[in-house]
Amino acid sequence: MLKPTPAVEGIEEYRVPRPAGTIDLFLDGNEGLAPPSFLVEILRRYGPGLVRRYPSTRALEAVIASHLRLEAAQVVVTAGADDALSRVCHAVLAPGREIVLPVPTFEMITRYARLAGGTVLEVPWTDGAYPVEEVLRAVSERTTAICIVSPNNPTGLTAKAADIERLAAAAPNALLVVDLAYVEFASEDPTQAALKLPNAVVLRSFSKAWGLAGLRVGYAAGPRNAIGWLRAAGSPYPVAGPSIEMVMAWLKTGDGPVKDFVGRVRREREDLKTLLARLGARPLASEGNFVFAHFSDARGVWESLARHGIAVRAFPGMKGIEDCLRITCPGDARAFERLSGALSKVMGGRKR
Numbered sequence: 001m002l003k004p005t006p007a008v009e010g011i012e013e014y015r016v017p018r019p020a021g022t023i024d025l026f027l028d029g030n031e032g033l034a035p036p037s038f039l040v041e042i043l044r045r046y047g048p049g050l051v052r053r054y055p056s057t058r059a060l061e062a063v064i065a066s067h068l069r070l071e072a073a074q075v076v077v078t079a080g081a082d083d084a085l086s087r088v089c090h091a092v093l094a095p096g097r098e099i100v101l102p103v104p105t106f107e108m109i110t111r112y113a114r115l116a117g118g119t120v121l122e123v124p125w126t127d128g129a130y131p132v133e134e135v136l137r138a139v140s141e142r143t144t145a146i147c148i149v150s151p152n153n154p155t156g157l158t159a160k161a162a163d164i165e166r167l168a169a170a171a172p173n174a175l176l177v178v179d180l181a182y183v184e185f186a187s188e189d190p191t192q193a194a195l196k197l198p199n200a201v202v203l204r205s206f207s208k209a210w211g212l213a214g215l216r217v218g219y220a221a222g223p224r225n226a227i228g229w230l231r232a233a234g235s236p237y238p239v240a241g242p243s244i245e246m247v248m249a250w251l252k253t254g255d256g257p258v259k260d261f262v263g264r265v266r267r268e269r270e271d272l273k274t275l276l277a278r279l280g281a282r283p284l285a286s287e288g289n290f291v292f293a294h295f296s297d298a299r300g301v302w303e304s305l306a307r308h309g310i311a312v313r314a315f316p317g318m319k320g321i322e323d324c325l326r327i328t329c330p331g332d333a334r335a336f337e338r339l340s341g342a343l344s345k346v347m348g349g350r351k352r
Helices: 037-046 058-068 080-092 108-115 132-138 161-170 191-195 224-233 241-252 256-278 298-307 333-348
Strands: 025-027 075-078 098-103 119-124 143-149 175-179 200-205 218-221 290-294 310-314 324-328
Touching: 025 324, 025 333, 037 241, 058 075, 058 191, 058 218, 058 241, 075 080, 075 224, 080 108, 080 143, 080 175, 080 200, 080 218, 080 224, 098 108, 098 132, 108 119, 108 143, 119 132, 132 161, 143 161, 161 175, 161 191, 191 200, 200 224, 218 224, 256 290, 256 333, 298 310, 298 324, 298 333, 310 333
Parallel strands: 025 310, 098 119, 098 143, 143 175, 175 200
Antiparallel strands: 075 218, 200 218, 290 324, 310 324
């Protein structure tokens, strides 16, 4: 009988739990603002040739590199930051090699690591600062990757530039994977500090603050040799031509709308933390475009919000966070008012 490899056996398809009912306010995926409508004109402007030809990421890589003050060879555009994570795992992990991963975090990292044959060493990070000491204690001669997701998904907790610098110095033979997909929403951006390190790659995405999740465009930046490994570990045409041109077009207009949206989200985030605490939940110091909180009845709140047409992220069966919900801040006054009202109705009468 045909069987999968041991790495694949036991790994199930990635699925986000969806509540029953009709949903029209999706606050479970951390998508960003609605992009400008002129982007859809890209297809008309370029015509069928944009779809017919194999795409090149080189022009976009040059634009991103210039923004980061890097050489173009130090940037590789990928199919979202997910693709970059998968490439990292295939480039530096194998049977007998280990990745140190603070958890809970983005669950695909564990999947990619296991599919590459690597061993995942989990370090608890449920609250507070990035656990530098615990991570360093887990590092051994078999460690070839250390993951730093900041703001972390799903908790929204953050690492500081000093944390990254210390890890790089203490583990020079490991690749630091600095996943900053949500960093636009955080109080500190360690991108430039990480890019100065000889053993770190920075991962960024256009799926969150830029609101282009459906285009699947992200990138990795870092030392030439490490970026070369990631190019080798990927497919030759990872991002569709229309996606590349749409991102290029929006980058040319500047980041003014993105900054405005980020400002609204930050204000909503603090208001949502205050509301949840008043209603009896325990929100963490989340710095993404969401709030992560513990609830006395997470499933009940999740299901009740769905009856109001609102989807938030639940974590059934996930050890340590079964009682938690992650709620995306919509960045829109009317949507936030609707969310606040629904939470007050759903949780106002619950025992705390």
